[in-house]
Amino acid sequence: MHAIRLHxxxxxxxxxxxxxxxxSPAPGQVRIAVAAAGVHLLDTVLRKGERGPLPELPALPTIPGREVAGIVESLGDGVAGLWLGKRVVAHLGFAPGGYAELAVTDVDRVHEIPANLDFAQAVAMIGTGRTAxxxxxFTELNSDSVVVVPAAAGGLGTLLVQYAKHAGATVIGLAGGPExxxxxQTNGADLAVDYTDPEWPRTVRTWLDGRHATVVFDGVGGAVARETVDLLGPxxxxxxxxxxxxxPYTTTALSEQVLGPAMTRKAGGPSPIRTLESRALTEAAAERLTPAVERFPLADAAAAHRALENRRTTGKVVLEP
Incomplete structure (x- = not known):
């Protein structure tokens, strides 16, 4: 098989x-013929030799990637035969290996893909969707909510805009550039504003006409975060x-960090990550959430990394063998 390796x-x-x-699949594992592999910003961090939130860097050489979708084509000992031939998606956890034509993972990590999702969409939901x-x-949205989403055209921002709109909220999406x-706006933002325009906060305030934002979903920080927090009511x-x-911008009393461990504690249950993954796939299957996907050939993984690092992508970046 072919794969992307980092030496x-x-x-x-x-x-x-x-x-x-x-x-080869070990006992309790399946081997997946990969049709789509997710590219995460963390992949670019690890590639540079920075471990980010992970406990350690991968041993080299390594095949990056931790999100895959495809068809189960081989089973390890102890895995029920019904999995063979299934369309599945899985987050590989701390184990890399996704940027490849074949990948193995524990069967307990695998979800069957809903019939109305393609492989790339499933990859987007198993990673970005579970984060959304x-x-x-952490918040209950309704028709009285006014939600601001920075980076609203990204993979995560797209889903947050759609979720808030489906809940009945008024949604303001911030993004860089007219495209x-x-x-x-196409994804449901009632107002979409270019945050590279220095006048964007005034534009938003004029449009709000005396109202205040009630929620800011912030994954950007910096100057954009400072300006969006100023839009919030008491x-x-x-x-x-x-x-x-x-x-980071978390110095205001209104700020609440909801990073990974907080998300899993909030989800609760014996398998909180799997719970969030299942919710994401259910939302997509019901067509309440439609992930944005940008596709690259597997062989062009370097181009995909450069595009992601330079913020030239819209939606979830996916490699296709």
């Missing part, structure tokens, strides 16, 4: 497309799940 930490060009031995479900559980603001909520700008 040395560094720039995107270090990702190479090459033949490798096919993995983890974020929205992305148009996408935010009882507003600044829900922080990241800071893609590189500058």
């Amino acid at each position: 040395t930490f560094g720039p995107a060009e270090n990702l190479t497309y090459e033949p490798v031995d096919a993995p 479900m983890g974020i929205v559980q 992305k603001t148009a996408l935010a 009882n507003g909520r600044h829900i922080v799940f990241g800071w893609s700008s590189g500058e």
Whole structure:
């Protein structure tokens, strides 16, 4: 089979497309013929030799990627035969190996893909979708809610806009440039504003006409976060799940960090991550959420990384063998 391998930490060009031995499923595992592999911002961090939130860097050489969808084509000992031939999606957890034509994972991580989702959409929901479900559980939205979503044209922002709109909220989407603001509006934002325009806060305030935002879903941080928090009313909520700008902004009394561990605690139950994954796939199957996907050939993984790092992507980045 072919896969993307990283032999040395560094720039995107270090990702190479090459033949490798096919993995064999261990007991309790399935092997998936990969039709779509998710690319996460964390993948670009690890590629550079920074471990981010993970306990350690992967051993080199490594096949990056932790989100895959495809067809089960081989079973390890102890796995029920009914899985063979199923369309499935799985988050591989801390184990890499997704940027490949074949990948193995524990059967307990696998979900059958709803019939109305394609492989790339399923990958988007198992990763980005589960994060969206983890974020929205911290607030109850209704027709009185006024929600601001920075980075509204990204994979996660798209889902948050759609979720808030489906809940009946008024939604303001912020995005960089006319193409992305148009996408935010297409996805349901009542107002879509270009946050590269220095006058964007005034534009929003004029449109709100005396109203205040009630919720900010913030994964950007920095100057954009400071401006969006200023739009909140006295009882507003600044829900922080990241800071893609590189500058956290959580100094206000309205801020609440809902990073990974907080999301899983909130979801509760014996398998909170799986619960969030199932919710995401259910929302997509019901067509309440439709993930935005940007596809690259598996061999062009380096180009996908560069596009993601330079914010030239809209939606979830997916590699297709």
